[in-house]
Amino acid sequence: MRLNIGKNVISAGMAALLLLVLLPAWPVMADSGETSTGAEVQVLPEETISYGARVTSEFGVLWPGLALGKPDRFGAICGDKSWAEIKLKTAVINCQTVSIWAGGIGWPKPRFTVYISTDGKKWKLTGNIKPNSLSPAVLSLSSDFGTVGYIKVVFSGSRLSWGLLDAVGAKGGDVGR
Numbered sequence: 001m002r003l004n005i006g007k008n009v010i011s012a013g014m015a016a017l018l019l020l021v022l023l024p025a026w027p028v029m030a031d032s033g034e035t036s037t038g039a040e041v042q043v044l045p046e047e048t049i050s051y052g053a054r055v056t057s058e059f060g061v062l063w064p065g066l067a068l069g070k071p072d073r074f075g076a077i078c079g080d081k082s083w084a085e086i087k088l089k090t091a092v093i094n095c096q097t098v099s100i101w102a103g104g105i106g107w108p109k110p111r112f113t114v115y116i117s118t119d120g121k122k123w124k125l126t127g128n129i130k131p132n133s134l135s136p137a138v139l140s141l142s143s144d145f146g147t148v149g150y151i152k153v154v155f156s157g158s159r160l161s162w163g164l165l166d167a168v169g170a171k172g173g174d175v176g177r
Contacts, residue, residue, distance in 0.1 A: 049099075049171040052086035052151065056120055059083050067153075067165040071101040075136055075166035078104075078112075078155035085120060086168050091149035096172025099140040100153055104131040106161025115152040116145055116170075123152055136166035145170070 055064045060082030067076040067084060076084065095116075104110035111130045115123040129139040148170040155163045 049169045050088040050090045050092050052168045053089040054087045055084055056087050056150070057085040061155075061165070067167060069167065071136065071138070071167040073136055073166060075102070075164040078153075078163035078165055080155070080157050080159060080161055082163075083152060083154040084165065085150060085152045087120060087150050088148065088168075088170060091118070091147055092170040092172060093147050094172055095145040095148040095170045097140050097142050097170065098126055098145060098148060098151060099138050099169050099171070100129065100151070101136045101138050101166035101168075102129070102131050102153075102163060103134045103136040103166075104155075104157070104161065104163040105134040106157050108158060108161070110155060110157030110161035110163050112139070112163065112165070113154040113156065114141060115154070116148045117150040117152065118147045120150040131163070134162075134164060136164055145172075 051070055052068045055068065058064045060079050061067075061084050062077040064076045064084050066074050067086065098114060098116055100112060100114060102112055104112070109130055111128050113128050114126045116126050117123045126143070126145065127141045129141070131137065131139060151168040151170065153165055153168065155165070157163070
């Protein structure tokens with residue numbers, strides 16, 4: 001069935017879909033047999049993670065800004081011996097976990113070496129991470145890291161290796177500064 005509206009022809013299915021999208025939702029009224037439980041809605045805070053906010057320095061990374069913010073499966077592309085220093089949105093005091101959302105592919109198996117810093121000048125090695133696939137996954141290191149304000153990620157492999165750095169973050173303790 002087709003409806004003629006001016007010069008446009010719209011099928012009945014498309015017209016129904018258009019009405020569903022454009023019309024506001026109808027209110028749902030309680031039936032006389034329903035009772036209220038007295039339950040309250042409580043909004044729980046999201047787990048406190050400080051993500052990367054600004055790339056302070058980098059070498060050999062394509063589109064480093066794609067490694068900022070929350071993970072979104074779009075990331076910076078890393079080649080052999082490339083690196084990025086990223087300032088977190090807020091420093092994490094008493095940091096317990098440093099995470100990168102990354103993937104890698106190639107031969108030999110590529111790895112990300114992760115460093116942390118409070119000021120972006122003096123770096124402390126936290127560990128090496130080897131991704132299992134090119135699709136980004138969260139890869140975490142846990143310890144008592146102290147205050148973390150910056151995360152540096154160094155990618156290594158060979159000319160036959162590539163990495164994808166989607167996001168960096170730190171959590172634990174208090175978020176401040």
